[in-house]
Amino acid sequence: xxxxxxxxxxxxxxxxxxxxxxxxxxxxxxxxxxxxxxxxxxxxxxxxxxxxxxxxxxxxxxxxxxxxxxxxxxxxxxxxxxxxxxxxxxxxxxxxxxxxxxxxxxxxxxxxxxxxxxxxxxxxxxxxxxxxxxxxxxxxxxxxxxxxxxxxxxxxxxxxxxxxxxxxxxxxxxxxxxxxxxxxxxxxxxxxxxxxxxxxxxxxxxxxxxxxxxxxxxxxxxxxxxxxxxxxxxxxxxxxxxxxxxxxxxxxxxxxxxxxxxxxxxxxxxxxxxxxxxxxxxxxxxxxxxxxxxxxxxxxxxxxxxxxxxxxxxxxxxxxxxxxxxxxxxxxxxxxxxxxxxxxxxxxxxxxxxxxxxxxxxxxxxxxxxxxxxxxxxxxxxxxx
Amino acid sequence: xxxxxxxxxxxxxxxxxxxxxxxxxxxxxxxxxxxxxxxxxxxxxxxxxxxxxxxxxxxxxxxxxxxxxxxxxxxxxxxxxxxxxxxxxxxxxxxxxxxxxxxxxxxxxxxxxxxxxxxxxxxxxxxxxxxxxxxxxxxxxxxxxxxxxxxxxxxxxxxxxxxxxxxxxxxxxxxxxxxxxxxxxxxxxxxxxxxxxxxxxxxxxxxxxxxxxxxxxxxxxxxxxxxxxxxxxxxxxxxxxxxxxxxxxxxxxxxxxxxxxxxxxxxxxxxxxxxxxxxxxxxxxxxxxxxxxxxxxxxxxxxxxxxxxxxxxxxxxxxxxxxxxxxxxxxxxxxxxxxxxxxxxxxxxxxxxxxxxxxxxxxxxxxxxxxxxxxxxxxxxxxxx
Numbered sequence: 001x002x003x004x005x006x007x008x009x010x011x012x013x014x015x016x017x018x019x020x021x022x023x024x025x026x027x028x029x030x031x032x033x034x035x036x037x038x039x040x041x042x043x044x045x046x047x048x049x050x051x052x053x054x055x056x057x058x059x060x061x062x063x064x065x066x067x068x069x070x071x072x073x074x075x076x077x078x079x080x081x082x083x084x085x086x087x088x089x090x091x092x093x094x095x096x097x098x099x100x101x102x103x104x105x106x107x108x109x110x111x112x113x114x115x116x117x118x119x120x121x122x123x124x125x126x127x128x129x130x131x132x133x134x135x136x137x138x139x140x141x142x143x144x145x146x147x148x149x150x151x152x153x154x155x156x157x158x159x160x161x162x163x164x165x166x167x168x169x170x171x172x173x174x175x176x177x178x179x180x181x182x183x184x185x186x187x188x189x190x191x192x193x194x195x196x197x198x199x200x201x202x203x204x205x206x207x208x209x210x211x212x213x214x215x216x217x218x219x220x221x222x223x224x225x226x227x228x229x230x231x232x233x234x235x236x237x238x239x240x241x242x243x244x245x246x247x248x249x250x251x252x253x254x255x256x257x258x259x260x261x262x263x264x265x266x267x268x269x270x271x272x273x274x275x276x277x278x279x280x281x282x283x284x285x286x287x288x289x290x291x292x293x294x295x296x297x298x299x300x301x302x303x304x305x306x307x308x309x310x311x312x313x314x315x316x317x318x319x320x321x322x323x324x325x326x327x328x329x330x331x332x333x334x335x336x337x338x339x340x341x342x343x344x345x346x347x348x349x350x351x352x353x354x355x356x357x358x359x360x361x362x363x364x365x366x367x368x369x370x371x372x373x374x375x376x377x378x379x380x381x382x383x384x385x
Numbered sequence: 386x387x388x389x390x391x392x393x394x395x396x397x398x399x400x401x402x403x404x405x406x407x408x409x410x411x412x413x414x415x416x417x418x419x420x421x422x423x424x425x426x427x428x429x430x431x432x433x434x435x436x437x438x439x440x441x442x443x444x445x446x447x448x449x450x451x452x453x454x455x456x457x458x459x460x461x462x463x464x465x466x467x468x469x470x471x472x473x474x475x476x477x478x479x480x481x482x483x484x485x486x487x488x489x490x491x492x493x494x495x496x497x498x499x500x501x502x503x504x505x506x507x508x509x510x511x512x513x514x515x516x517x518x519x520x521x522x523x524x525x526x527x528x529x530x531x532x533x534x535x536x537x538x539x540x541x542x543x544x545x546x547x548x549x550x551x552x553x554x555x556x557x558x559x560x561x562x563x564x565x566x567x568x569x570x571x572x573x574x575x576x577x578x579x580x581x582x583x584x585x586x587x588x589x590x591x592x593x594x595x596x597x598x599x600x601x602x603x604x605x606x607x608x609x610x611x612x613x614x615x616x617x618x619x620x621x622x623x624x625x626x627x628x629x630x631x632x633x634x635x636x637x638x639x640x641x642x643x644x645x646x647x648x649x650x651x652x653x654x655x656x657x658x659x660x661x662x663x664x665x666x667x668x669x670x671x672x673x674x675x676x677x678x679x680x681x682x683x684x685x686x687x688x689x690x691x692x693x694x695x696x697x698x699x700x701x702x703x704x705x706x707x708x709x710x711x712x713x714x715x716x717x718x719x720x721x722x723x724x725x726x727x728x729x730x731x732x733x734x735x736x737x738x739x740x741x742x743x744x745x746x747x748x749x750x751x752x753x754x755x756x757x758x759x760x761x762x763x764x765x766x767x768x769x770x
Contacts, residue, residue, distance in 0.1 A: 001560075001625040003400025008393070014642065015388025175386075209606045209626045210633060217598030224594060240386040241594045244642070248595060257399065257629070 001208040001257040008252050010144045011170040014244065016236070018174050019049040022090070023056065025132055025170045030088035032059045033081055035101050037093045039063055044180035046136055050092050060084055065093065068151040068158065068272060068279065069100030071116070074107070078115065081108050081129070089131035091168075094185075095140025095192075098133050099148035102166045105129045118161055119150055125163035132170040136177050138243040139189030139280065141196060141250025143171035151273065158269040173247065175239035183230060187335040188280035190226050193246040194219060194331075195283040199262050200255040202291065203368035205300045208258045215254045216308045221245045223309070226335060263366035264290050267377055270355045277344050284332040284339050289383035291325045293376065294367070341385050352381035386593040386642040393637050395529045396555040399629065401621070403559050404434040404519055407475070408441065410555045411517065415473035417444045418466055420486050422478045424448055429565035431521055435477050445469055450478065453536040453543065453657060453664070454485030456501070459492070463500065466493050466514070474516035476553075479570075480525025480577075483518050484533035487551045490514045503546055504535055510548035517555040521562050523628040524574030524665070526581060526635025528556035536658065543654040558632065560624035568615060572720040573665035575611050578631040579604060579716075580668040584647050585640040587676065588753035590685045593643045600639045601693045606630045608694070611720060648751035649675050652762055655740045662729050669717040669724050674768035676710045678761065679752070726770050737766035 013021050026032060032054060041047040051059070062077045080086065081104060089108075091101035105128030107115035117123060135143045142148065147162035178186065201215040222245050228238035248254070267290070268282030277285070291298060299321040306312035306324030315323070329339050341348045356378035359366075366372040398406050411417060417439060426432040436444070447462045465471065466489060474493075476486035490513030492500035502508055520528045527533065532547035563571065586600040607630050613623035633639070652675070653667030662670070676683060684706040691697035691709030700708070714724050726733045741763035744751070751757040 001400070001622065001629070003403060005396065005398050007396035011390065011392035012641075013390050015386070018388060207622045207626075209609060210602060210630050213602030213605060214599060217595060217602055220598060221594045237386065237592050240642070241592075244386070245595050256397075257625070 001206065001211075002259070004256040006252060006256045007164070008144065008167065010167045010251075012144060012173060012247070013170060014173045015240075016174060016176060018172050019046065019134055020053045022050065022132060022134065022170070022172055023053045026054075026057060026088055026090070028056075030057060031084065031086050032057050032088045032090055033077070033084070033086040034059055034061045034090045034092060035065060035077065035097055035104070036061070036063045036091075037065050037067070037097050040180070041092055041136060044177070046092065046134065046177060050090070050134055054090075060086065065097050065100045067096045068149075069096045069103065071119075071150055071152040072154070074100050074103050074150070075115070077104055078107050087129070089129055091131060091133040092136065094135070094137030095142040098135070098140070098142040098168070099150065101131050101133070102128070102142070102146070102148035103150050103161065105131050105166055106161065106163065116152075119159040123161070123163070125161075125165045127165035128163070130169050132172075133168045134172045135243075137181060137185060137189060138173075138178065138246035139185075139192040141193070141247055143168060143173065144247050144251035149269070156273045158273045173243050175236060175243045178229065178233045178239050178243070181233065183336070184278075186230060186233065187337055188278050189246060190222055190229070190242070190335060191284050191332055191337055192280040193249040194222050195264060195280070195287055196249040197254065198287060198328075199264055200258065200260050202298055202301050202305065203259045203261050204297060205304070206258050211254050211256065211258050212304070214248075216305070218245050218249050218254070219305075219309050223331065226331075230335070259368035261368045263372055263377070266359075266364070266366050267355060267381060270358060271341065271351070274351060274354065275345050281337055281344070284329075284337045285341050285344070285384050286380065288325055288329040288339060289380050291328075293380045293383060294372070295321065297369070341381070348385050352378040352385075355381050386591065386596075387644070389641040391637060391641045392549070393529065393552065395552045395636075397529060397558060397632070398555060399558045400625075401559060401561060403557050404431065405438045407435065407517060407519065407555070407557055408438045411439075411442060411473055411475070413441075415442060416469065416471050417442050417473045417475055418462070418469070418471040418489075419444055419446045419475045419477060420450055420462065420482055420489070421446070421448050421476075422450050422452070422482050425565070426477055426521060429562070431477065431519065431562060435475070435519055439475075445471065450482050450485045452481045453534075454481045454488065456504075456535055456537040457539070459485050459488055459535070460500070462489055463492050472514070474514055476516060476518040477521065479520070479522030480527045483520070483525070483527040483553070484535065486516050486518070487513070487527070487531070487533035488535050488546065490516050490551055491546065491548065501537075504537075504544040508546070508548070510546075510550045512550040513548070515554050517557075518553045519557045520628075522566060522570060522574060523558075523563065523631035524570075524577040526578070526632055528553060528558065529632050529636035534654070541658045543658045558628050560621060560628045563614065563618045563624050563628065566618065568721070569663075571615060571618065572722055573663050574631060575607055575614070575627070575720060576669050576717055576722055577665040578634040579607050580649060580665070580672055581634040582607075582639065583672060583713075584649055585643065585645050587683055587686050587690065588644045588646050589682060590689070591643050596639050596641065596643050597689070599633075601690070603630050603634050603639070604690075604694050608716065611716075615720070644753035646753045648757055648762070651744075651749070651751050652740060652766055655743060656726065656736070659736065659739065660730050666722055666729065669714075669722045670726050670729070670769050671765065673710055673714040673724060674765050676713075678765045678768060679757070680706065682754070726766070733770050737763040737770075740766050
């Protein structure tokens with residue numbers, strides 16, 4: 001096990017009918033900016049629950065934060081924060097709204113030239129404007145971590161940011177919110193969370209036994225609940241398991257003391273930036289090719305995953321490892337997620353070269369050994385056509 | 386899954402040669418009281434590492450905190466805190482020293498008549514004097530939770546306390562510390578942590594799939610590393626798995642959203658108070674009888690535990706459940722832990738009645754359904770003679 005530091009101060013408020021509890025979590029004298037997305041919360045009752053709980057606060061609303069939160073939109077929200085002397089942010093949404101709120105938390109206190117620096121100069125925010133979240137879509141884990149990914153449409157860039165000062169102060173997780181989520185977004189959430197675990201697990205063996213088993217536990221639970229959640233999102237028990245699994249998949253716990261890969265995300269982000277493909281679906285496109293391409297480096301862990309998560313008991317290490325990749329791809333497909341780039345666009349020619357070019361320009365080396373060069377990424381993306 | 390709230394703000398600093406990092410965790414102007422136990426830290430080098438890291442601080446030492454931290458001793462430390470205007474506490478030790486430090490953290494700010502109230506009136510400390518820990522003995526999980534158990538020799542009482550203000554600000558976990566721990570304490574630590582998980586898991590089924598799997602993960606890991614840790618505590622990898630498993634066994638995570646039992650601890654505490662038997666050994670005495678006595682209420686979960694943790698694949702639910710209890714008792718015995726009260730004292734007659742009398746006086750009902758009456762405890766303890 002590698003040395004590590006772990007601190008996660010977010011207060012989780014989990015369960016049925018818990019949205020009303022935000023009232024006692026926000027400081028009484030706060031001036032609140034309530035941030036949300038396209039407005040689905042106005043149809044499913046969440047907006048009403050939140051505004052009722054905030055009835056004793058001075059609140060301004062900012063809706064319309066898009067999926068893959070967009071820099072220009074967020075700069076408009078930042079202007080509201082400054083003009084209105086906002087002191088507390090409340091994100092009501094999924095990963096995009098929460099990530100956008102983290103950017104605003106950082107930008108509200110940033111003293112440099114332009115908030116764009118936070119993304120390009122990798123500014124680590126030590127203390128942002130305080131914020132809480134009401135999660136409406138289990139998927140990204142953003143509700144219990146301090147990272148965010150922001151998109152700039154202008155330049156087709158998607159960049160990561162974070163810092164110890166960007167944990168939500170609280171996050172409300174009411175599994176009942178999934179009852180109104182379209183199936184497309186539910187399966188995206190399952191795929192996203194599952195891939196988060198893979199990125200932190202599918203490396204070289206490091207004999208961190210507990211972290212391995214926790215990661216396997218999350219994947220086993222997602223596999224177990226996925227068909228139930230899709231069949232009937234009003235079934236509370238699997239909904240609760242699903243929601244908590246998504247949070248635990250990326251709250252920092254399972255990555256402590258172990259190497260992380262994250263190359264699937266780095267390549268996937270480019271596919272979203274280039275083609276607008278849903279984030280989760282880009283992961284399902286890239287992951288199988290990535291594991292086949294890096295088979296030798298990852299096969300011990302792939303075989304362990306095959307045995308423990310997919311109950312593959314027959315064959316050699318190589319056999320189990322290969323079967324595990326096939327099981328993973330089949331799992332995504334059974335969710336209704338296509339796993340080839342050509343399923344999403346006919347204009348895929350040149351994509352691999354374009355991504356390799358971008359990685360070269362940024363000087364990126366990827367993977368748990370930082371040994372995956374732009375030309376490797378090019379081959380992996382081609383395999384995923 | 387039940388509704389829950391979870392917040393654990395302790396910063397964990399885990400790994401090789403990390404004790405020196407306490408220097409940057411304690412506020413520069415702090416006046417520090419360094420608390421420790423019987424002085425073994427002076428023989429194994431931990432004392433030197435800590436005092437070196439504290440060389441720029443104003444530090445007073447208070448040694449001699451005994452196993453099962455004793456109220457009268459702690460009151461002497463409290464006098465030092467008041468007389469010397471101490472502002473920060475540093476526990477260097479195992480669960481006893483850390484628990485004692487939590488009592489002091491609470492007592493230092495308590496404004497009632499006597500600090501004894503904190504224990505008898507169940508005062509929940511919202512904000513104690515800040516403290517950190519350097520863990521020297523993996524076992525209790527006290528390094529990452531907000532609870533403590535304090536003993537009063539005078540009245541042979543052992544009482545629990547806690548509150549959200551009693552999390553350590555930081556805890557340093559260097560697995561190398563176990564190299565100097567006597568085997569007796571190592572096996573106690575394994576048994577203690579294992580039983581912590583059982584208490585939070587072995588109830589009625591509630592279909593909290595992820596919590597179940599996390600609990601099973603910790604038990605599987607403890608079973609896997611126990612023989613390695615005992616054979617060679619200098620083997621770093623199992624030492625690290627052991628240390629992290631003990632912390633995760635009782636940092637609040639696996640108990641969220643599920644019922645808890647804790648009857649084994651309640652009965653075990655009395656055996657320590659009456660006979661001075663090591664805490665962990667009292668748990669190994671009580672647990673098998675407790676699970677046999679409550680077999681019908683717990684058999685589904687016992688069978689799941691048997692299947693997943695002990696790989697028991699044959700037989701009915703009852704068969705698997707019973708075999709799981711036997712496996713558990715055998716595990717303790719293989720660690721060198723006796724599992725009958727008569728192995729520890731010849732004067733066990735009347736113990737069950739005495740414990741039932743105490744529980745009656747306190748009005749205690751135990752177990753996950755609060756349905757275990759003093760007469761049930763009497764029968765369980767008798768089964769454990």
